Amino acid sequence: MSILVGRETRLVVQGITGREGTFHAAQMQEYGTRIVAGVTPGKGGQSALDGTVPVFDTVRQAVTEAGANTSVIYVPAAGAPDAILEAVAAGIATVFCITEHIPALDMLRVMPMVQAAGARLIGPNCPGATSPGQAKVGIIPGSIHLEGRIGLVSRSGTLTYEVVQALTDAGMGQSTCVGIGGDPIVGSTFIDILGLFRDDPDTEALVLMGEIGGDAEEQAAAWKREHMPETPMVAFIAGRTAPPGRRMGHAGAIISGSSGSAQDKIDALEVAEIRVAESPTEIPRLLQEAGVRRA
Amino acid sequence: MKIQEADAKSLLVAQGLPVPPWAVARTASDARAAAERLFSAGADQVVIKAQVLVGGRGKAGGVKLAGDPAAAEEVAAAILGMDIKGIIVRKVLVAPAADIRHEYYLSAVLDRAARRVLYMGSAEGGVEIEQVAEERPEAMTYLHAHPHLGLQDFQARELCFALGLGSHLKDFVRIAQGLHATMIANDADLVEINPLAVVRETGPDGGPVERLQALDAKITLDDSALHRHPGLEELRDLDEEDPVDIEARAEGLSFIRLEGDIGCMVNGAGLAMTTMDLVKRAGGQPANFLDIGGGARSDKVAAAMRLILADRSVRAILVNIFGGIARGDEVARGLVEAREQQERSVPMVVRIVGTNAELAAEILSGIDGIETATSLDDAVQRAVAASRAQVAGT
Numbered sequence: 001m002s003i004l005v006g007r008e009t010r011l012v013v014q015g016i017t018g019r020e021g022t023f024h025a026a027q028m029q030e031y032g033t034r035i036v037a038g039v040t041p042g043k044g045g046q047s048a049l050d051g052t053v054p055v056f057d058t059v060r061q062a063v064t065e066a067g068a069n070t071s072v073i074y075v076p077a078a079g080a081p082d083a084i085l086e087a088v089a090a091g092i093a094t095v096f097c098i099t100e101h102i103p104a105l106d107m108l109r110v111m112p113m114v115q116a117a118g119a120r121l122i123g124p125n126c127p128g129a130t131s132p133g134q135a136k137v138g139i140i141p142g143s144i145h146l147e148g149r150i151g152l153v154s155r156s157g158t159l160t161y162e163v164v165q166a167l168t169d170a171g172m173g174q175s176t177c178v179g180i181g182g183d184p185i186v187g188s189t190f191i192d193i194l195g196l197f198r199d200d201p202d203t204e205a206l207v208l209m210g211e212i213g214g215d216a217e218e219q220a221a222a223w224k225r226e227h228m229p230e231t232p233m234v235a236f237i238a239g240r241t242a243p244p245g246r247r248m249g250h251a252g253a254i255i256s257g258s259s260g261s262a263q264d265k266i267d268a269l270e271v272a273e274i275r276v277a278e279s280p281t282e283i284p285r286l287l288q289e290a291g292v293r294r295a
Numbered sequence: 296m297k298i299q300e301a302d303a304k305s306l307l308v309a310q311g312l313p314v315p316p317w318a319v320a321r322t323a324s325d326a327r328a329a330a331e332r333l334f335s336a337g338a339d340q341v342v343i344k345a346q347v348l349v350g351g352r353g354k355a356g357g358v359k360l361a362g363d364p365a366a367a368e369e370v371a372a373a374i375l376g377m378d379i380k381g382i383i384v385r386k387v388l389v390a391p392a393a394d395i396r397h398e399y400y401l402s403a404v405l406d407r408a409a410r411r412v413l414y415m416g417s418a419e420g421g422v423e424i425e426q427v428a429e430e431r432p433e434a435m436t437y438l439h440a441h442p443h444l445g446l447q448d449f450q451a452r453e454l455c456f457a458l459g460l461g462s463h464l465k466d467f468v469r470i471a472q473g474l475h476a477t478m479i480a481n482d483a484d485l486v487e488i489n490p491l492a493v494v495r496e497t498g499p500d501g502g503p504v505e506r507l508q509a510l511d512a513k514i515t516l517d518d519s520a521l522h523r524h525p526g527l528e529e530l531r532d533l534d535e536e537d538p539v540d541i542e543a544r545a546e547g548l549s550f551i552r553l554e555g556d557i558g559c560m561v562n563g564a565g566l567a568m569t570t571m572d573l574v575k576r577a578g579g580q581p582a583n584f585l586d587i588g589g590g591a592r593s594d595k596v597a598a599a600m601r602l603i604l605a606d607r608s609v610r611a612i613l614v615n616i617f618g619g620i621a622r623g624d625e626v627a628r629g630l631v632e633a634r635e636q637q638e639r640s641v642p643m644v645v646r647i648v649g650t651n652a653e654l655a656a657e658i659l660s661g662i663d664g665i666e667t668a669t670s671l672d673d674a675v676q677r678a679v680a681a682s683r684a685q686v687a688g689t
Binding site: 077101102103104105106107108109111112127139140141144154155156157158159160161162165182184185189209211212214215216219236238239240241242243246248278279280281 | 405407411441442523565566568573584618620648
């Protein structure tokens with residue numbers, strides 16, 4: 001078992017003939033992800049990945065003709081909101097949007113449609129998700145993973161890789177690693193993902209990688225305390241030394257007014273009895289201290 | 296992107312909001328000329344306001360009244376050139392001083408958690424609203440607009456009555472709707488009027504009338520949407536930007552200069568912040584935040600290195616790359632290239648892991664002044680030690 005992606009994933013890659021789409025589709029397929037279709041409007045009838053994957057004009061065709069149930073979007077920002085809407089309109093249940101720099105108001109307009117369709121959106125501006133040994137969707141390097149029972153959820157990309165590598169080096173495998181994205185408006189929050197982990201029998205411990213800006217970490221801490229009090233969990237917050245009022249790369253990472261500071265988040269996590277690591281490399285040790293065994 | 300008060304007011308006026316006339320002056324004599332026009336149009340007093348993109352300018356002495364053109368010139372001369380939180384004042388806004396009866400607060404802001412535009416109002420405007428919200432939460436009114444329907448008239452009316460502005464109902468509803476229109480038309484993530492004031496003016500019959508006026512405005516724009524509003528990029532105030540910021544943007548790099556002496560080059564925002572945090576934890580001081588982004592090629596790496604070295608206080612450089620989309624060998628080649636071009640020599644600690652890390656190690660091996668490290672903690676320790684050795688050596 002795992003969450004979001006796994007052996008049952010039948011993936012359609014939106015933007016499969018673009019530079020990013022082509023590169024990452026090959027990586028995902030090599031990892032073992034079942035890619036059943038690609039979509040590029042106007043290139044229907046062609047094939048991708050050395051003839052192994054049919055390309056369709058629409059996501060609806062990818063669903064009806066190839067049985068796609070999950071989508072990953074590598075479409076540039078100007079077309080990405082439309083690509084999300086197309087995916088959920090076609091009945092795709094889980095949509096990963098890797099694209100960055102989508103205007104926030106566009107995402108505001110897209111979200112009610114995603115919710116009305118009963119679909120789940122991860123991202124935008126996210127690295128995707130990997131269930132080690134089963135499937136990877138997105139751009140997380142496949143080689144850093146180890147199969148296991150730790151669920152990881154993160155707001156960043158390369159920082160996630162750093163922690164996954166540290167866990168793997170310590171012999172601590174992962175059930176699923178999910179990057180929810182660094183934008184102000186994202187389709188799935190920490191709490192959404194923690195809820196999925198709670199219902200996954202194969203996830204027995206959690207790692208949450210947060211950063212400055214907003215109050216998603218505080219919300220997650222309170223939720224975890226109420227709904228998963230017994231599950232060992234370790235967190236990390238990036239941006240302890242970030243100056244207020246400056247946006248640190250991610251559109252969401254800004255300390256504005258009195259909210260969003262690292263200290264507020266650390267306090268909230270500690271109140272919820274979640275250990276907060278001072279360095280990503282400390283995380284495996286803190287998990288062990290919380291009773292998590294190596295694989 | 297933050298924009299100046301005068302530009303924010305122009306965007307409000309474009310949506311039909313009532314804003315008193317204003318002029319922007321870069322010199323004291325221009326301020327005097329603007330004041331003269333306002334006095335001859337009937338103003339009793341004018342207000343001179345520093346145009347800076349930082350809060351608290353009133354407290355810093357950047358907002359002053361003047362009773363005649365000579366006083367306006369004098370006040371403007373004092374404010375121009377003033378240092379407000381590290382920003383030198385280069386221009387002032389000149390406007391008629393309003394006869395304020397009461398100050399309100401009204402804003403629209405992107406609410407991440409609710410995924411809606413949040414409207415906030417208070418009858419206690421003209422002050423720092425964060426403080427009001429914290430100390431007297433009952434003085435605040437909040438409501439959300441639906442992303443597809445926008446702010447409804449009934450919502451604007453509810454807000455109006457909650458603020459006790461019932462006698463200005465029609466005008467208030469128009470203003471609230473104008474706020475929404477401003478947000479949508481410009482892809483703003485914040486539109487704030489503070490204060491929205493009831494001001495006393497002379498009516499057409501010569502008697503006093505009370506009207507709602509937006510006396511101050513603050514707007515921040517969504518950087519990701521600037522490309523679809525060509526006019527807005529011109530509102531970027533280059534006066535207030537470090538030339539380094541301008542160069543960074545041109546190169547597509549996310550760069551923020553800080554106070555320390557250890558230059559940092561990292562791929563990914565979260566990892567870049569973490570690297571800074573670890574430098575500080577190890578007793579060092581980061582000189583910058585720098586995210587070279589995914590898929591960084593060698594020319595981008597060279598540009599990043601120029602930005603770091605332009606800061607004369609940098610004594611050591613820490614490069615931390617976790618290759619995913621970014622390829623380690625590309626970054627390594629960029630570093631070597633930059634090293635050949637640079638005029639001053641600063642010790643560099645490089646940690647490249649992930650995609651093509653072995654190739655990167657080959658490229659970097661034996662290059663003078665470049666130390667390599669494999670673990671993040673080790674790289675940080677070495678960079679901090681290198682910066683200290685430089686201090687000791689000078």
